[in-house]
Amino acid sequence: IFGSWFDHVKGWLNAEDKQHIFYISYEEMTKDLKDSVTRIAGFLEKPLDAEVIESITNRCLFKNMKKNKMSNYSAVPSEFMDQTKSEFLRKGVAGDWKKQLTVAEAERFDAVYKEKMKDVNYRFVWD
Numbered sequence: 001i002f003g004s005w006f007d008h009v010k011g012w013l014n015a016e017d018k019q020h021i022f023y024i025s026y027e028e029m030t031k032d033l034k035d036s037v038t039r040i041a042g043f044l045e046k047p048l049d050a051e052v053i054e055s056i057t058n059r060c061l062f063k064n065m066k067k068n069k070m071s072n073y074s075a076v077p078s079e080f081m082d083q084t085k086s087e088f089l090r091k092g093v094a095g096d097w098k099k100q101l102t103v104a105e106a107e108r109f110d111a112v113y114k115e116k117m118k119d120v121n122y123r124f125v126w127d
Contacts, residue, residue: 006116013122027094027125033057062092 015021022043029036034057041048048056058064065071066089073081073088081088090096101109 006113010117010120013120023122025125029060030062030092030094033060062089065089066092 012021022040024036034053037053037056037060041053069075074083
């Protein structure tokens with residue numbers, strides 16, 4: 001119904017107009033959220049003072065986004081997103097996939113990823 005993740009990501013990574021696209025991973029943001037906010041502001045050519053950077057960083061902390069109906073999707077009707085089965089925002093922990101997948105599943109993902117993304121020159125950080 002939503003299409004292939006690989007096709008979606010490759011479409012953006014192979015875009016003609018790359019200078020207008022900012023690539024950032026969840027893992028990068030969890031490592032240094034304040035730096036990520038600063039980099040995004042720079043990309044947008046939007047100078048922000050330290051107080052605004054701090055405010056944005058605080059609002060973007062996982063614990064605060066999890067409480068916010070605009071980011072946790074709790075306002076979305078259950079016929080579109082049944083959060084009793086799985087919350088939109090889960091744990092907020094980078095690398096938690098290692099606890100969710102078996103070694104065989106992770107190896108299978110790596111093999112499929114390698115095949116599907118072989119023509120893309122981009123290195124993802126997974127944890």
